[in-house]
Amino acid sequence: MIDKPLSGRKAQAARNDKLILEAAKEVFxxxxxxxxxDVAKRAGVGISALYRRYPSKEDLLRKLCGDGLARYTELVREAVDAEGDPWEAFREFLRKVVVADTPSITVRLAGTFTPTPDMFAAxxxxxxxxxxxLARVKDAGVLRGDVENGDLAMITESISSISLGDAERTRELRLRMLELYLEALRAPGAGPLPGSPASDDELGARWVPKTE
Incomplete structure (x- = not known):
């Protein structure tokens, strides 16, 4: 079935929504x-057009973060289902996460809005x-056994903090740093990791909205 083209008004609304979300990511x-x-200004749309789509800043932040979470979930699901070399599937997953910059969209905005039950479920x-x-690559004997979920979160967050030069140069540097991390993640590792990985409670606490 071929989708019908959007009417002029709906097409404009769709274009505005894309501009708003792209601007919101850059601004926030x-x-x-x-x-x-600031988002309306960056997007080049009127504030009234923005409010018609997103009645509050929290609504816009939830949409932005929800989209980032959905993209991340899509990527990790693909890696779990991928056939072939488990290490290459793991490596490609992390590369796609870095390129999509999902940590910046999600973790950077944690605590700035109230998540919905649907977001918690996602x-x-x-x-x-x-x-x-993680279980798949560990079972294959290619990921060091003491790496846990919280370690991956810290690695992707660390990489997303790199910002130097223009967008292309930043992406290049982030992918370079990822390869260094991947070398450290491969089994058997040079020795046991110190301390303990970030716990679910520590990671989840950041999503509690900040109060004055």
């Missing part, structure tokens, strides 16, 4: 406390896929 990743008016599903992926 740089400064989560920025006013929503995060739980993503976590289950994470654990399935």
């Amino acid at each position: 990743v740089a400064d989560p406390e920025a006013p929503i008016a 995060a739980t599903a993503a976590d289950e896929f994470n654990r399935a992926l």
Whole structure:
């Protein structure tokens, strides 16, 4: 079945929505406390057009973060289901996460809005896929046995903090750093890791909205 083209008004609304979300990512990743008016300005749309689509800043943040979480879940599910070399599936998954920059969209915005029950459910599903992926590469003997879910979160967050030069240069540097991390992640490892990985409670606490 061929989708019918959108009418002029609906097509414009769709274009505006794309511009708003792209602008929101740029604005709020740089400064989560920025006013929503900065998003409208960056997107080149009127504030009234933005509010018709997203009645509040929290609504916009939830949409932005929800989309990032959905993309991450899609990528980790693909890695779990991928055929062939488990290590290459794991490596490609992390590369795609770095390129998609999902940690910036999700973790950077944690605590700036109240998550919905649907978002908690989606995060739980993503976590289950994470654990399935880790189990797969460990069972294959290619991932060091003391690496846990919280370690991956810290690695991707660390990489997402790199910002140097333009977008292309930043992406190049992030992928380079990822390869260094991958070398450290491969079994058997040079020795036991110190301390303990970030726990579910520690990671989840960041999603509690901040209060004055």
